[in-house]
Amino acid sequence: MVIVGIVALCVVLALLAFLVPRLSHGPERGTQRALGLGSRAGGKAPGPLGRLFSKPFRSSSKAVGRSGSAGRRTRGRLPF
Secondary structure, three states: OHHHHHHHHHHHHHHHHHHOOHHHHHHHHHHHHHHHHHHHHHHOOOOHHHHHHHHHHHHHHHHHHHHHHHHHHHHHHOOO
């Protein structure tokens, strides 16, 4: 269920970045801030568990950043 939520969030951010590139930075940063908070909380677990618990948040944050930048990059490539 969480994976579906992250995928849906990435799709919404990509569409937002495509339609209104300047206004997409705020939601993208807010999402990355929330995911970073989860990553830091998971990283406080001892030893290898910390890396294991924080990894889903790190990869989700990367995906959110990529989808936003892909939407803005696609918008920039349009001929009009």
